[in-house]
Amino acid sequence: MALNVCFLTVVEEADSSTHAQSHPLPLITLLFRRLLLPLAISLFCALMEGPTPSLVKAEVPWSARRRNRVLKTVKEILNNLTPEKFDLLKGQLIDSGITSADILKDVVSLIFDKAVMEPTFCPMYAQLCAELN
Numbered sequence: 204m205a206l207n208v209c210f211l212t213v214v215e216e217a218d219s220s221t222h223a224q225s226h227p228l229p230l231i232t233l234l235f236r237r238l239l240l241p242l243a244i245s246l247f248c249a250l251m252e253g254p255t256p257s258l259v260k261a262e263v264p265w266s267a268r269r270r271n272r273v274l275k276t277v278k279e280i281l282n283n284l285t286p287e288k289f290d291l292l293k294g295q296l297i298d299s300g301i302t303s304a305d306i307l308k309d310v311v312s313l314i315f316d317k318a319v320m321e322p323t324f325c326p327m328y329a330q331l332c333a334e335l336n
Contacts, residue, residue: 270309273300277310281317286327293334301335310335 276299280292301307311332318328 269300270306273306274309274313276300277313281313284317284324284327284331286324289327289330293331296331297335307335 277296280296280299284292296310301310314328314332318325321328
């Protein structure tokens with residue numbers, strides 16, 4: 204059986220020559236040093252002595268959740284994209300979190316699919332891909 208022990212030593216340096224000339228500590232500092240700090244130390248030690256919780260593997264890794272969030276944002280931007288809103292939404296698309304080549308590939312695929320569905324706006328989508336470069 205393992206015994207967890209928590210030790211903490213608080214050292215206050217006091218110079219007797221300056222201590223006699225200095226002003227008394229503010230009440231909040233005294234309260235902290237005398238009451239709250241020992242209580243916090245005791246609580247911390249009690250928590251450290253308890254069983255350590257085991258790690259739980261996520262059903263969907265954080266990288267996949269982040270990728271899905273970025274692609275959802277890109278889809279929303281593409282659905283609102285018009286020639287009038289191009290400059291504003293282009294900036295939002297660039298700042299949407301495209302941080303890896305895989306995400307960029309998926310974004311370009313979304314733009315291509317959107318261009319195929321809306322051939323009238325193909326030049327705008329081509330310009331958008333050029334801006335992403």
